[in-house]
Amino acid sequence: MVASSSPSNSGALHTVIAVDDVRKAYGSVKAVDGVSFEVRKGEIFGLLGPNGAGKTTTMEMIEGLHPPDAGSIAVLGLDVRRQAPAIKNRVGVQLQTAALYPQLKVSELVRLFASFYDHHVPPDEVLDDLGLNEKRDAQTKTLSGGQQQRLSVALALINDPEIVFLDEPTTGLDPAARQSLWEVIRRLQGEGRTVLMTTHYMEEAEALCDRLAIMDHGRILDTGTVDELIGRRFSERSVRFRREGAPPGAELEALAGVSRVVEEDEEIALFTKDVPATVAGLLDLTTRAGTEPAGLMIRRASLEDVFLELTGRALRD
DSSP states (O other): OOOOOSOOGGGTTSEEEEEEEEEEEETTEEEEEEEEEEEETTOEEEEEOOTTSSHHHHHHHHTTSSOOSEEEEEETTEETTTOHHHHHTTEEEOOOGGGSOTTSBHHHHHHHHHTTOSSOOOHHHHHHHTTOGGGTTSBGGGSOHHHHHHHHHHHHHTTOOSEEEEESTTTTOOHHHHHHHHHHHHHHHHTTOEEEEEEOOHHHHHHHOSEEEEEETTEEEEEEOHHHHHHTTOOSEEEEEESTTOOOHHHHHTSTTEEEEEEOSSEEEEEESOHHHHHHHHHHHHHHTTOOOTTOEEEEOOHHHHHHHHHSSOOOO
């Protein structure tokens, strides 16, 4: 990967993005409604939420593409409203390359973007680092989805940025392409860069993000590491099984150790601090009814549980 001129992760607690009470409305729609958070140097920070949560609008205001109606945003200690040109030379923004000069060859597009900056990484080096050398002479419109996403990251890296913005970087990719791009994102962090990304994939947030903010309806509902987000709400483990043929809810609530019962689309979750007692009681209930709990599993609370707790609904692709 391209060597970064950014300082190392030793300053990881240094704030490089500060968002304070930012608001943005389009007519009567409050797209972003009082958002505040900080991103530290060298971390991967995620904005997690469903489509329409306000993630992209928040990201675009931080990038300087749209002015906030209220609140303040600082990137690398610079005010986004007043010092946007100075910021843009130090950050990289992932673009949707599928609609970007589709007739240009990959190498031509990367050289074009390199020409926008006084300082840039050699284009051939970026292509090599992103595994695109063999596609250098291909038109961008002929690339697969995963290759297009890697090209969009290559364009974001051409100016050797300190901060990289990635907006839903793996949407629409197959599992193999998604895993490949995850490795690229981890490598960016390994070079000392800071990554701010949006995603609506729970698995992606858990796999990549050092910290994340859960967003819905233009607001941030909570911020922290995955363990912090879970620990603030759940000290129990969950006993899970399929709903079909399950005992009545009142009987499940009365089982030993159960603090609450959550019924999801096709599954029931019993949250308990005494797993052996809960499982024993559940098996006794189902045995007497002549059934058994199908798909029985035990696990700790997850990020999905946190999202459900905060919003009252599951987050789906």
